[in-house]
Amino acid sequence: MSKKTTSGVLLSILSIVFTLISIDLSAQYQKNDFNSKNNFWQKVQFGGGLGLSFGNRYTDISVAPSAIYNVNEYFAVGVGAQYTYVKVKEEYNSNLYGGSVITLFNPIPEIQLSAELEQLRVNVKGIGINDFSDNFWNTALFLGAGYRNGNVTIGARYNVLFQENNRAYSDAIMPFVRVYF
Numbered sequence: 001m002s003k004k005t006t007s008g009v010l011l012s013i014l015s016i017v018f019t020l021i022s023i024d025l026s027a028q029y030q031k032n033d034f035n036s037k038n039n040f041w042q043k044v045q046f047g048g049g050l051g052l053s054f055g056n057r058y059t060d061i062s063v064a065p066s067a068i069y070n071v072n073e074y075f076a077v078g079v080g081a082q083y084t085y086v087k088v089k090e091e092y093n094s095n096l097y098g099g100s101v102i103t104l105f106n107p108i109p110e111i112q113l114s115a116e117l118e119q120l121r122v123n124v125k126g127i128g129i130n131d132f133s134d135n136f137w138n139t140a141l142f143l144g145a146g147y148r149n150g151n152v153t154i155g156a157r158y159n160v161l162f163q164e165n166n167r168a169y170s171d172a173i174m175p176f177v178r179v180y181f
Contacts, residue, residue, distance in 0.1 A: 043070045047151070047180035048080060057089035068104065068180060076104040082120065094124040096138075096168065112153045112178075114144040122168050138168035144176065153178040 044067060051062035066080030080100045087093040098120035105113045118140040126132035139161055146155020154177050162172035 040069075044068070045070065045076075045151075045180040047178065049177060049179070051084075057091075059085070059087045061085045066100075066102065068102065074106050076106075078102045078104075080116075082118070090128050092124055092126045094122060096120045096122050106148065110148055112146045112148040112155065114142070114146070114155075114157065116140075116142040116144070116157070118142065120168060140169070142174070146176065146178070151180050 046065070046067050048065040049062070050064070051060065053060040062082065062084040064080060064082040066078055068076040068078030070076045078101070080102060082096070082098055082100065084096040085093070086096070098118065100116050100118040102114060102116040107113070120138045120140070122134075122136050122138050124132075124134045140159045141161045142157040142159050144155055144157030146153040154175075156173055156175050159169060159172045159174070162169065
């Protein structure tokens with residue numbers, strides 16, 4: 001990835017982070033009373049992520065909805081889906097889609113630790129001089145940590161199964177912003 005593309009991606013991530021921090025989400029924060037005998041749906045939260053990144057000859061669009069079930073005030077489990085479209089003009093385009101299982105642990109309200117097992121189908125097609133086609137499954141196991149404020153968690157996650165040149169992810173460490181309502 002070129003420096004211009006990397007700086008464009010970082011600028012996009014920082015813009016999203018600052019926007020989320022500046023929005024007051026406390027009105028939508030739902031505090032669960034885990035000691036009461038609530039039904040299943042009162043402990044479910046929906047959320048996920050959206051991603052847009054544009055650069056010189058580069059486009060990346062992601063949609064990743066998810067749902068979690070709060071077992072108690074410390075522990076939650078959930079599932080997610082993901083679709084990502086990436087295009088580098090005159091080089092390649094790719095479609096990534098699949099699902100994940102996530103566990104979240106909050107030792108204190110402000111800290112969130114996570115483990116996420118993700119399985120993606122990757123379809124890559126080279127364009128022009130790099131004319132090729134490749135379709136494969138990619139498995140990732142992310143371990144992460146973040147700062148949590150209400151419904152929003154900002155942090156980083158590390159793919160312990162990362163392999164160079166697998167064309168699914170360019171780096172093992174990825175920043176994230178999680179929002180659940």
